[in-house]
Amino acid sequence: xxxxxxxxxxxxxxxxxxxxxxxxxxxxxxxxxxxxxxxxxxxxxxxxxxxxxxxxxxxxxxxxxxxxxxxxxxxxxxxxxxxxxxxxxxxxxxxxxxxxxxxxxxxxxxxxxxxxxxxxxxxxxxxxxxxxxxxxxxxxxxxxxxxxxxxxxxxxxxxxxxxxxxxxxxxxxxxxxxxxxxxxxxxxxxxxxxxxxxxxxxxxxxxxxx
Numbered sequence: 752x753x754x755x756x757x758x759x760x761x762x763x764x765x766x767x768x769x770x771x772x773x774x775x776x777x778x779x780x781x782x783x784x785x786x787x788x789x790x791x792x793x794x795x796x797x798x799x800x801x802x803x804x805x806x807x808x809x810x811x812x813x814x815x816x817x818x819x820x821x822x823x824x825x826x827x828x829x830x831x832x833x834x835x836x837x838x839x840x841x842x843x844x845x846x847x848x849x850x851x852x853x854x855x856x857x858x859x860x861x862x863x864x865x866x867x868x869x870x871x872x873x874x875x876x877x878x879x880x881x882x883x884x885x886x887x888x889x890x891x892x893x894x895x896x897x898x899x900x901x902x903x904x905x906x907x908x909x910x911x912x913x914x915x916x917x918x919x920x921x922x923x924x925x926x927x928x929x930x931x932x933x934x935x936x937x938x939x940x941x942x943x944x945x946x947x948x949x950x951x952x953x954x955x956x957x958x959x960x961x
Contacts, residue, residue, distance in 0.1 A: 791934050792906055792919060799904050799922075807903035807923060814912045816855050817959040822901050822926030823851060827878055830896045834876050841874060849873060854880065863927060881925055901925045910960045916953060928960060 800806070813820050824847050828835050839846045850873050857871035870879040882896040903923040910918055922930040933949055935941035954961060 791936065795920060795932075795934075796904055796906065799902075804902045804904045804922075807901075807905045807926075809905050809908045812905070812908060812910070814910060815959075816851065817910070817928060818851065818855070819903065819905075819923055819926035819928075820847075820851055822903060822923065823854065823880070824926075826880070826899065826901050826925035829899045830882065831878060834878060838874055838876055850878065854878075858927075863929070867924070867927070880927060911955070911958045913955075913958070931960070 796804075796806070807819050807822060811819055811821050827850065835846070835850075838850070842849050853873040854866070854871050858866050861869075861871075867881045868883075870877050872878070879896075881900055882893060884897050885893045888894060901924065903926070905921045905923065906919065908918045908921045909915055910921070918931045919934045920930075920932040921928050922932070933946040935943065935946050
């Protein structure tokens with residue numbers, strides 16, 4: 752982590768030393784690439800990728816349902832293939848679509864955290880959407896499934912079909928978004944207060960992601 756931090760600090764130092772002619776001005780604020788949060792974003796991504804995360808591309812995000820559908824299905828197939836195949840015998844080509852539909856419905860009724868803890872039902876079959884680390888290593892099967900969790904990082908996610916707003920960083924588990932992050936750069940006179948106001952004023956709580 753220290754090495755990534757140093758890289759970011761080096762990029763920040765470069766920004767300080769940039770000639771004024773290399774910068775643009777927009778409404779009195781510098782918009783040079785170094786003043787943006789890109790370097791910080793990259794540092795966070797690099798660190799997380801070094802610790803088990805995977806890049807989940809923003810293009811596969813389902814704005815209508817606030818899911819990375821492909822990651823949901825991939826996780827279920829990797830950890831619960833037998834249950835998936837039983838559903839497939841009943842539903843055929845509609846299996847994946849039905850799983851996503853029932854997951855969304857279950858989350859709407861029970862909330863994200865409850866669904867992560869207890870799973871959801873699809874045509875009477877209990878499916879898990881995550882596996883927690885077992886308290887001991889004696890249960891090899893659960894430990895193996897825990898290792899199959901897909902921890903995802905997505906940058907600059909346009910999350911709504913109603914506008915073009917984007918989030919700097921979104922963290923997900925098995926296709927379910929859990930954490931959204933707005934990054935601010937003190938060099939361009941931005942603080943955590945700006946991030947808070949952005950969530951209050953520019954983020955609509957009616958958007959399904961929130």
